[in-house]
Amino acid sequence: MDRDADFSEVDDDDNHSLANTQFDGGQNPSILTSNFFMDQLGEVVLTLESDVLSWKSMESLPNEDISSCLGILYASRGDTSIKISEVYAVEFIDWGLVHENRHANPGCLSGHLSEVCLSYQWIWFLAYVSFRCTGSECMVSNCQRVNLLFGLRWLTLLVMTISKHVKCGMTRLKTLLGMETDRPKSLVVFVNPRSGKRNGCQVWENVAPLFTQAKVKTKVIVTERAGHAFDAMTSITNRELSSYDGVVAVGGDGLFNEILNGVLLSRHKAPYPPVPLDHGQAVDTHNDMVNHGPTVTMAEPLPSGEDESPLLSSSLDESQVPNISTYPRFFSLYDNNDPEISFPNEHFRFGLIPSGSTDAIVICTTGARDPVTSALQIILGERLRLDIAQIVRWKTSQMSKHEPRVRYTASFAGYGFYGDVITESEKYRWMGPKRYDYAGTKVFFRHRSYEAEVAFMKVEPEKTDAQANGKRLKTLWGLSKDPKRVPCRAKCPICNTNRTSEPQQESKLVRVKGRFLSIGAAVISCRNEKAPDGLVADAHLSDGFLHLILIKDCPRALYLWHLTQLARKGGSPLNFDFVEHYKTTAFTFTSFGEESVWNVDGEVLPAHKLSAQVFRGLVNVFASGPET
Numbered sequence: 001m002d003r004d005a006d007f008s009e010v011d012d013d014d015n016h017s018l019a020n021t022q023f024d025g026g027q028n029p030s031i032l033t034s035n036f037f038m039d040q041l042g043e044v045v046l047t048l049e050s051d052v053l054s055w056k057s058m059e060s061l062p063n064e065d066i067s068s069c070l071g072i073l074y075a076s077r078g079d080t081s082i083k084i085s086e087v088y089a090v091e092f093i094d095w096g097l098v099h100e101n102r103h104a105n106p107g108c109l110s111g112h113l114s115e116v117c118l119s120y121q122w123i124w125f126l127a128y129v130s131f132r133c134t135g136s137e138c139m140v141s142n143c144q145r146v147n148l149l150f151g152l153r154w155l156t157l158l159v160m161t162i163s164k165h166v167k168c169g170m171t172r173l174k175t176l177l178g179m180e181t182d183r184p185k186s187l188v189v190f191v192n193p194r195s196g197k198r199n200g201c202q203v204w205e206n207v208a209p210l211f212t213q214a215k216v217k218t219k220v221i222v223t224e225r226a227g228h229a230f231d232a233m234t235s236i237t238n239r240e241l242s243s244y245d246g247v248v249a250v251g252g253d254g255l256f257n258e259i260l261n262g263v264l265l266s267r268h269k270a271p272y273p274p275v276p277l278d279h280g281q282a283v284d285t286h287n288d289m290v291n292h293g294p295t296v297t298m299a300e301p302l303p304s305g306e307d308e309s310p311l312l313s314s315s316l317d318e319s320q321v322p323n324i325s326t327y328p329r330f331f332s333l334y335d336n337n338d339p340e341i342s343f344p345n346e347h348f349r350f351g352l353i354p355s356g357s358t359d360a361i362v363i364c365t366t367g368a369r370d371p372v373t374s375a376l377q378i379i380l381g382e383r384l385r386l387d388i389a390q391i392v393r394w395k396t397s398q399m400s401k402h403e404p405r406v407r408y409t410a411s412f413a414g415y416g417f418y419g420d421v422i423t424e425s426e427k428y429r430w431m432g433p434k435r436y437d438y439a440g441t442k443v444f445f446r447h448r449s450y451e452a453e454v455a456f457m458k459v460e461p462e463k464t465d466a467q468a469n470g471k472r473l474k475t476l477w478g479l480s481k482d483p484k485r486v487p488c489r490a491k492c493p494i495c496n497t498n499r500t501s502e503p504q505q506e507s508k509l510v511r512v513k514g515r516f517l518s519i520g521a522a523v524i525s526c527r528n529e530k531a532p533d534g535l536v537a538d539a540h541l542s543d544g545f546l547h548l549i550l551i552k553d554c555p556r557a558l559y560l561w562h563l564t565q566l567a568r569k570g571g572s573p574l575n576f577d578f579v580e581h582y583k584t585t586a587f588t589f590t591s592f593g594e595e596s597v598w599n600v601d602g603e604v605l606p607a608h609k610l611s612a613q614v615f616r617g618l619v620n621v622f623a624s625g626p627e628t
């Protein structure tokens with residue numbers, strides 16, 4: 001699209017009456033140049049170009065960096081330009097007579113409102129800008145909002161003309177914003193009122209005005225029960241789904257994964273991961289584990305009456321069909337002419353505004369646990385690919401039949417300690433996020449281990465210098481020096497590597513059998529407040545690998561040491577002799593015991609036999625990656 005051509009409609013006659021305001025008809029990259037008053041700076045020459053709005057101060061000002069005026073406006077005096085891509089909304093506020101006090105704080109527009117000395121006409125507009133924070137406090141807030149107030153002062157006679165031109169300039173700015181084609185225009189938003197501290201609705205109310213300002217349409221659904229968002233996403237027609245640019249969860253990791261499953265279960269077609277072998281069965285080492293699942297077979301509906309999580313079936317049975325009258329537009333079921341939507345899908349994106357108990361996904365993808373940061377990254381149309389693991393539960397218990405049930409996860413699945421903590425914590429939901437601490441302590445003191453077998457294709461890590469030189473230091477307790485970590489970050493080179501053009505990484509089949517305190521499979525690092533570096537500090541958002549963490553039975557004190565390392569920034573939780581860490585693309589699991597419970601993203605999943613595989617960059621999310 002020819003950007004300049006869009007500005008040719010500027011009224012030339014009106015230009016003549018403006019001494020300082022110029023609009024370019026298309027030759028010059030400058031679209032608007034004019035003398036404005038900027039809050040906190042005073043008179044500036046403001047220039048709007050196709051990608052930048054910049055200003056140059058005409059006055060010398062005291063040397064303060066950040067300033068505010070009546071608590072509503074903030075501008076950094078050090079900044080002299082903003083990228084159009086960072087402006088998320090522009091608003092023409094008003095024009096009218098404002099009285100100026102010569103003695104008021106120079107440049108403070110709000111100061112002019114209070115005292116009467118000289119009368120001028122003012123026209124003012126706000127540019128809402130998102131700034132990225134690159135400091136170390138990114139866990140708190142990553143994007144910050146800055147409202148830049150610009151005013152144009154003129155004598156009364158000319159005000160109508162100037163007003164028109166300012167509006168015209170704003171229209172241009174809005175047109176430029178409209179050209180940011182990756183920005184969403186229409187979203188479905190699920191709000192979980194029961195997530196985290198039960199403040200999901202409050203969180204949404206706080207950020208909803210940003211979407212309104214940015215003219216992003218939202219269809220908001222406040223969930224009424226567990227499984228509501230899953231049902232909605234499963235039964236929405238593809239036609240309707242494709243009318244949205246994405247779906248946003250206001251809640252925690254559980255709600256995000258519920259939505260993910262609702263979207264993917266019927267729309268992602270892929271062979272299953274390999275079936276776990278029966279005890280004593282030899283492993284066929286010639287088989288490629290990922291590519292030898294059954295051909296495309298989606299899980300069958302649950303037998304009626306079976307008490308299961310709604311997320312575990314990939315198709316709905318009668319009892320799961322929602323009440324159509326409750327959600328008239330959303331549930332247009334059984335449309336034979338429905339177009340197909342498949343994944344990976346470049347258009348459709350997922351978003352997450354945090355209000356959960358853990359919020360690991362949002363911390364890993366936006367670098368912050370901050371609703372405003374997430375909202376701004378969604379509005380600005382940030383884009384990031386995310387690996388997704390497909391988990392197939394083949395058998396619930398030793399005695400049950402083979403009945404594959406599929407579930408997707410963007411973050412983590414864990415067995416043993418993790419399964420026990422989630423099972424225990426469900427009894428104490430009323431405690432809110434504190435239930436995990438309480439349940440974790442109880443389970444820690446039980447110190448149970450479980451006999452199981454895990455088989456996987458081990459991808460050999462690239463050797464670090466320390467390993468190559470055989471200098472891996474070990475302490476008396478089996479603690480070894482951590483090899484160099486390369487954490488995931490915004491524009492991560494590891495995630496953006498095209499592996500097909502690279503030499504194949506060495507891989508070999510490994511079987512590990514024994515007693516485990518826990519088995520974890522992390523898709524992403526899972527950073528959270530309890531584990532600031534995550535479960536696996538160097539896991540990446542879209543490198544196509546799962547990280548398997550096998551914690552073998554060990555004395556309770558050593559396990560406690562491992563847990564304290566997890567809780568410490570810069571800790572080394574993986575460097576113990578009883579901890580094995582492998583990078584893989586798929587694994588199988590078989591329990592040897594009676595009870596066997598997995599925790600998949602905070603959901604209890606009883607599984608005697610289970611397998612998993614990862615799909616590289618299967619979905620896109622509205623996020624820019626962590627600024628580490």
Ligand SMILES: Nc1ncnc2c1ncn2[C@@H]1O[C@H](COP(=O)(O)OP(=O)(O)OP(=O)(O)O)[C@@H](O)[C@H]1O
Nearest residue numbers: 195196224225226251252253254255356357358359
């Ligand atoms: N109205 C509701 N009442 C009860 N449960 C709900 C409701 N809406 C959603 N849920 C369920 O609550 C579960 C947990 O929600 P969510 O992930 O938002 O919060 P959380 O568990 O506190 O946070 P995190 O997953 O980050 O630890 C979801 O799996 C979802 O199915």
